Amino acid sequence: MINDRTALEEVCRAAKNAGAVGIDTEFIWNRSFYPSLGVVQVGYPDGEAVLIDAPEIKDWAPFGELMHDAGVIKILHDAQQDLTILQRVCGAYPRNIFDTQRSAGFIGKQSTISLREILKQLLKVRLDKTETQSDWLARPLTEAQVRYAEDDVRNSVLLMNRILEKADALGRREWIADEMRYYEQESLYQESDPDAIMPRVRGSGALTHQQRNILRSLASWRETTARKRNLPRAFILSDDALVVLSKKTPATKDALRPIRGLSEKALHHNREMIWEAIERGIAGDLPEINVQSSAPRSADEGYEARVDFALAYLKGTCIRASVDPALVANRSEVTALVLDTIEPDLKTHRILNGWRADFCGKVLLDLLQGQGSLKIDPKLNLPTQA
Numbered sequence: 001m002i003n004d005r006t007a008l009e010e011v012c013r014a015a016k017n018a019g020a021v022g023i024d025t026e027f028i029w030n031r032s033f034y035p036s037l038g039v040v041q042v043g044y045p046d047g048e049a050v051l052i053d054a055p056e057i058k059d060w061a062p063f064g065e066l067m068h069d070a071g072v073i074k075i076l077h078d079a080q081q082d083l084t085i086l087q088r089v090c091g092a093y094p095r096n097i098f099d100t101q102r103s104a105g106f107i108g109k110q111s112t113i114s115l116r117e118i119l120k121q122l123l124k125v126r127l128d129k130t131e132t133q134s135d136w137l138a139r140p141l142t143e144a145q146v147r148y149a150e151d152d153v154r155n156s157v158l159l160m161n162r163i164l165e166k167a168d169a170l171g172r173r174e175w176i177a178d179e180m181r182y183y184e185q186e187s188l189y190q191e192s193d194p195d196a197i198m199p200r201v202r203g204s205g206a207l208t209h210q211q212r213n214i215l216r217s218l219a220s221w222r223e224t225t226a227r228k229r230n231l232p233r234a235f236i237l238s239d240d241a242l243v244v245l246s247k248k249t250p251a252t253k254d255a256l257r258p259i260r261g262l263s264e265k266a267l268h269h270n271r272e273m274i275w276e277a278i279e280r281g282i283a284g285d286l287p288e289i290n291v292q293s294s295a296p297r298s299a300d301e302g303y304e305a306r307v308d309f310a311l312a313y314l315k316g317t318c319i320r321a322s323v324d325p326a327l328v329a330n331r332s333e334v335t336a337l338v339l340d341t342i343e344p345d346l347k348t349h350r351i352l353n354g355w356r357a358d359f360c361g362k363v364l365l366d367l368l369q370g371q372g373s374l375k376i377d378p379k380l381n382l383p384t385q386a
Contacts, residue, residue: 129148195286199242
């Protein structure tokens with residue numbers, strides 16, 4: 001277990017010399033707002049793996065330099081959550097990421113495939129996943145935990161190379177490289193403004209304008225407090241309490257009473273702040289936010305038919321090319337393009353950029369603008385451009 005800066009520097013130096021390493025994290029996330037990092041694994045091209053004892057590391061600067069080093073490939077599976085955790089710990093934005101799950105969607109696999117399944121399919125390696133729910137903060141780690149953690153990264157470089165071999169055979173290495181740049185967007189790792197969030201709370205669908213503002217204000221205070229105290233939102237104020245306080249707002253601060261999801265103890269400590277949030281909601285002292293309705297404002301009677309038409313083309317194209325349709329676009333993205341067909345803003349629609357544009361986006365836009373048509377390919381029984 002790597003547990004001091006000197007040893008961590010050596011790990012990062014070895015990773016840079018290797019040029020490509022697997023990275024994974026093990027954490028606990030049940031009684032805190034942020035995940036509590038227990039172990040960080042690093043896997044080298046020769047199959048060796050080291051474990052970093054995260055609670056013992058006080059200075060993560062060397063690891064931050066590794067994550068930001070564009071000259072070293074960092075290989076993860078289902079990368080976003082791990083990258084978010086590591087960015088918060090290290091303070092460095094990741095560069096040169098290879099996600100073995102996302103990239104699988106380019107070689108005929110699902111882009112949501114599990115690590116266990118893709119290792120079995122491509123490398124004939126079988127993982128033991130019995131330690132998934134382990135306590136990764138307990139020390140010492142058991143032999144089973146150590147083996148489990150090491151196995152998650154010891155085949156990472158080999159797996160990446162196998163995926164790239166298949167991608168090369170299909171002419172899609174550049175597509176994968178383009179897709180991996182997604183993880184270099186700094187906005188992915190920045191926390192949203194609590195005031196700009198419309199909380200999704202059960203039972204909040206029939207609120208008046210003022211009640212909705214109270215709900216937003218209380219939820220914003222809860223979010224800020226949960227982050228500051230590193231506690232789950234429900235430990236601060238439950239969703240049920242949010243709705244009750246919004247619908248049955250007390251007339252005064254002293255009229256606040258314990259309710260379900262707001263204990264007497266919590267109320268004693270937070271009465272002033274809860275009341276300030278309520279008053280702010282009553283005053284409407286909140287920024288405007290865009291709340292998307294279920295049907296876009298610019299929708300006409302036929303827009304859903306055009307969406308289905310576009311999805312038929314996309315699915316047929318993806319199946320024929322063995323690309324996971326989920327990688328290309330979801331229904332809401334297709335809908336946005338359908339409603340913006342005349343003069344679409346390229347920055348708004350990712351399907352009109354990068355590999356997606358060349359693969360299907362440009363043709364789809366032509367079809368939506370009335371240029372060309374679809375037919376059923378009698379050999380493949382799939383929709384295709386006529």
